[in-house]
Amino acid sequence: MEHHPQASFILAAFKSRDTIERAIDSALAQTGVSVEVIVIDDCSPDDTAEIVNAYIDPRVRLIRLEKNRGPGGARNAGLVAARGDWIVILDSDDAISPGRTARMIARAKRADAQIVVDNLDVITLDGETKRMFEEAELSKLETLTLPAFIGSNVLFQSEHNYGYMKPIFERRFLEEHALRFDETLPIGEDYLLLASALAKGGRCAVEPSAGYTYYIRTGSISRVLKLHQVDAMLAADAExxxxxxxxxxxxxxxxxxxxxxxxxxxxxxxxxxxxxxxxxxxxxxxxxxxxxxxxxxxxxxxxxxxxxxxxxxxxxxxxxxxxxxxxxxxxxxxxxxx
Structure with missing residues (x-):
């Protein structure tokens, strides 16, 4: 593996035995960019870690946490270990297209941006594929601003919002501003990191095409809100x-x-x-x-x-x-x- 890959994939995994290979394989299949894939097993009770450990590709690294830290904590462990110029967040039950990372890095360089987001394809429970946002809508956004991002994340306003987007971050920017995921949040930690990066002056370019595939699964934590999750969101927003x-x-x-x-x-x-x-x-x-x-x-x-x-x-x-x-x-x- 190259000592200094262009992109570090961060995959937080918990009970992901049925989907983790699909996510890892899609990261390894990236074209036009050197990658490392860091999988953080968050104390899974199944054989998720064993599946990851079976990869012989030297670009794949497994971190096994000693105690469960939740999605934010697992990703933070990945950020500490990352060596790439760009941080790519990939959920363990999702996948990306082969040219996505190179395309997004190129978009960032053209826009002099430290963050890039793109469109998503959504796979429903019955296997139907839907595009999350109209490409024409995203094409109007040269950059994603903080007011637009927060305004999109108003609950009950629409089925999907910009908080579903999976950004890539310039690692140097995250480190300069000491930006990490909020480990107290059981849901919405992705939203808060991007909002914080924008509040710190980060420029976020928008790639209208879809390179990320988001799989809706039964029992997904992001589909049903619980009272303690909402209380955590209120506390995080106050902070x-x-x-x-x-x-x-x-x-x-x-x-x-x-x-x-x-x-x-x-x-x-x-x-x-x-x-x-x-x-x-x-x-x-x-x-x-x-x-x-x-x-x-x-x-x-x-x-x-x-x-x-x-x-x-x-x-x-x-x-x-x-x-x-x-x-x-x-x-x-x-x-x-x-």
Whole structure:
């Protein structure tokens, strides 16, 4: 292996036995660029590490963590070990096209950029391939700015946002600004690293063509939000604002993002209360944040209407949730189907 590869692939792996070879093989198949592939096994209980260790290609390196550090921690371990000029983040269940890395490095050099993002092909659960963004849309973006990036990452705004993009970073830029993944985040660590890099003045070029293949899989952590994940996102965003000084446009986008995360938090609480048949709790949540109701979909919406029929009376007569809990006979509604 070359002592100084042009690109270092960082693959954080946890229980990835079924997909890790596809990811590694796609990295090794890169054309027009020298690479190293660093796989960080995050204490997988399966034979992920053994599969990686079986590679005889000297460009593949395996790092086995002594304790589970999550996706951010595993990637940080890879960043410490990386020797390439460019850092390429590749999820262990995804893949990239052979010419992607060379194409993105060339794009970065033309734009004098330290970061590059590109389009993605999405493989659905039924095997259908969809392009995530219209190429014409991305072609209009010579660079991805911080306000545009934050503004795209407003929850419930669209099915996909720029946070799904898998950037490559100039390693020297990351090191100069001491940029690393937030290890406290169970989800959204990719978003925060790119936002921080942009806030530090990084220039992010946009490659409109798709070179990254994103596989949707059952149970993916990025598809279903949990309350503790949302709380971690709020805490990380608060720390981001303490660390970086944002311009007016970026701050306006951040305010919209914060509001959407708060709405998501209320929505998750509301759903949990509906499942627990807590009328009082559901009413309080809906009263405190009506936006949470708008995010409900079937069949939860049907259950909500059945559970919260008295809510219309609250709004009609101006009763408070506290008054409601006193005047409604019983706090536990009768069981109903659906």
């Amino acid at each position: 981001f604002l303490k660390t970086h000084r944002l311009d007016e446009a970026s701050m306006a986008a951040q305010t919209r993002r914060h509001r959407s995360i708060e709405d998501a938090r209320s929505f998750i609480i509301l759903v949990d209360q509906i499942k627990a048949r807590s009328l009082t709790g559901a009413v309080r949540t809906a009263w405190g944040n009506p936006a949470a109701i708008r995010h409900l979909r079937m069949p939860i919406a049907v259950r909500l209407r059945r559970l919260m029929a008295p809510l219309n009376a609250i709004r009609r007569f101006g009763m408070s949730p506290k008054t409601m809990s006193r005047t409604t006979p019983g706090n536990t509604p009768h069981k109903s189907k659906g």
